[in-house]
Amino acid sequence: MTIPPQLISRFATAKRVTVLTGAGVSAESGVPTFRDALTGLWSKFNPEELATPGAFFRNPNLVWAWYEWRRKLLKQVEPNPAHLALAQMERMFSEFNLITQNVDGLHQRAGSRNVTELHGNIARSKCSEEGTIINSWPETGTEIPKCPQCGGLLRPDVVWFGEDLPVAELKTAETAAINCDLFLSIGTSAEVYPAAGLPPLARQHQAILVEINPDVTTITKQAHFVLAGPAGEIMPQLLAQIQQAISPQPPITD
Numbered sequence: 001m002t003i004p005p006q007l008i009s010r011f012a013t014a015k016r017v018t019v020l021t022g023a024g025v026s027a028e029s030g031v032p033t034f035r036d037a038l039t040g041l042w043s044k045f046n047p048e049e050l051a052t053p054g055a056f057f058r059n060p061n062l063v064w065a066w067y068e069w070r071r072k073l074l075k076q077v078e079p080n081p082a083h084l085a086l087a088q089m090e091r092m093f094s095e096f097n098l099i100t101q102n103v104d105g106l107h108q109r110a111g112s113r114n115v116t117e118l119h120g121n122i123a124r125s126k127c128s129e130e131g132t133i134i135n136s137w138p139e140t141g142t143e144i145p146k147c148p149q150c151g152g153l154l155r156p157d158v159v160w161f162g163e164d165l166p167v168a169e170l171k172t173a174e175t176a177a178i179n180c181d182l183f184l185s186i187g188t189s190a191e192v193y194p195a196a197g198l199p200p201l202a203r204q205h206q207a208i209l210v211e212i213n214p215d216v217t218t219i220t221k222q223a224h225f226v227l228a229g230p231a232g233e234i235m236p237q238l239l240a241q242i243q244q245a246i247s248p249q250p251p252i253t254d
């Protein structure tokens with residue numbers, strides 16, 4: 001993949017960089033994306049039909065079991081080169097905001113510090129009755145653990161379809177989109193709002209919009225630069241070229 005030199009020059013002069021990631025950034029770690037067909041045990045379910053308050057109300061055991069399966073899967077995977085490159089990139093700019101729709105915690109495991117989680121985190125639960133956040137709970141087999149305070153069923157602390165995003169996180173994300181010089185949209189189909197509105201918002205406010213995704217998305221036509229390919233391959237190349245542009249090697253002299 002050839003990265004346009006004009007894009008590297010933009011990075012070399014940028015002060016404020018904002019990144020939005022989606023499930024595609026974790027695909028090369030082995031985490032299935034949302035709109036991929038599910039495999040194995042879960043192949044007959046549509047994630048969009050499991051990730052709703054209605055699904056939990058109708059069949060809480062099924063929804064809890066699905067999230068338990070995803071938690072177990074996450075214990076077996078590692079951050080990939082895209083997560084690692086983003087963690088290094090954070091250290092190169094005076095302001096760097098990483099906004100993620102992912103609930104897998106892989107950015108933090110890769111070393112990113114300033115991560116805004118728009119859709120929550122699967123490692124936490126909350127009481128389905130009162131919303132109390134629960135960071136750890138006893139192993140209960142196939143039964144759903146209960147809230148230690150009120151006895152309500154626990155549910156994952158993630159945003160489901162039809163639910164509002166956390167207010168402070170959304171505000172941080174919008175401010176970061178409005179105020180950046182460069183906005184990178186990585187591994188998201190940009191079909192789910194309000195996150196999907198962030199790249200156009202950044203563009204409206206004069207940011208250079210960059211997309212990294214092997215497929216065409218709703219962002220592709222609006223982007224100033226499209227790096228079409230897997231994030232785990234493109235991000236390390238992009239990082240190396242920016243590093244080179246920011247601190248070029250001194251010429252070899254005799």
Ligand code: OAD
Pocket residue numbers: 021022023024025027028033034035036048051101102119159160161186187188189190191192212213214215217229230231232
């Ligand atoms: P999607 O599954 O909709 O999209 C994943 C995107 O990643 C697609 O555009 C793929 O082309 C792209 N992709 C796949 N492999 C890639 C790779 N190696 N490198 C880069 N890109 C790759 O996932 P999201 O856009 O994250 O919300 O979905 C957004 C939200 O919808 C999720 O957070 C979740 C979901 O339903 C809630 O649960 C509220």
